[in-house]
Amino acid sequence: MKIEIQNLTHTYGAGTPFVKNALDDVSITIEDHDFIGLIGHTGSGKSTLVQHLNGILKPTSGRILIDGRDMWDKNTNIREVRFKIGLVFQYPEHQLFEETVYRDIAFGPTNMGLSEEEIRERVLSAMEFVGLEQDLLDKSPFDLSGGQKRRVAIAGVIAMRPEVLVLDEPTAGLDPKARDDLLKQIKKYYKENRSTVIIVSHSMEDMAKTVDKIIVVKGGKIERFLPVGEIFADAESLSSMSLDIPTITKVFKKLKDRGVDIETNVYTVKYAYELMRSRLLGEVRQDA
Secondary structure, three states: OOEEEEEEEEEEOOOOOOOEEEEEEEEEEEOOOOEEEEEOOOOOOHHHHHHHHOOOOOOOEEEEEEOOEEOOOOOOOHHHHHHHEEEEOOOHHHHOOOOOHHHHHHHHHHHOOOOHHHHHHHHHHHHHHHOOOHHHOOOOHHHOOHHHHHHHHHHHHHOOOOOEEEEEOOOOOOOHHHHHHHHHHHHHHHHHHOOEEEEEOOOHHHHHHHOOEEEEEEOOEEEEEEEHHHHHHOHHHHHHOOOOOOHHHHHHHHHHHOOOOOOOOOOOHHHHHHHHHHHHHHHHHHHO
16 A cells, blocks of 8 residues: 655644644655654654544645545545554553453454454454463453553554554553564564554664664654665764664764774664674685
């Protein structure tokens, strides 16, 4: 599914002294099967942008095209768009409302008009995917741990099997292990379903090891949209926007600053290891 955002502006507080353009003339194209990270400071417009992708917010001006069709055209069924573009809000566990885990996860598929058999298959599949045991099916979601609640909420979106999965700060508040586990599951979903995935995050470390491309948002505008390696290779640009870079990138930048002839677009420990290993093996072969 291709998403084209054309000259999108969204204004809060129009007609009041508190008027603010949260998004200002944004244009960007998200191709089918993109795996994108969306980064920027609080208030930069990240959440406002993703809430336009499935019609929670309507543009003040501009258009959003889904496979070439205007989302807000009178002939477009916005309800169907929301089934195809699933949005997991920040702290999604606050959105739980049903009496049991099963009913909460089944809410979306039920509204899609699926059969009971298909709904159950999707619920069980989504639970397995996010790592929830079936003995939780009849429990109240409000009696679960914070991490389990997060997984139930994400399972509810995955059960609709959206073509585009959008997650707003999905790892916020999770401990490092839970964060890594969740990111691995999201990456697995992307690979197995050939879906488009967009993750909003403050964590450069998470983005560096998870996504393929990064959108940088600042002051309601798109500052960068590049492959992840190119984003972190330009550390000075990120620093000028008061955005951090992965620790391993800082290490290689320091080496470069001290005269070491080495690349600076190193953004994961795995890549750093492979780079240094190839360098060392190359030198050994030359000395042999």
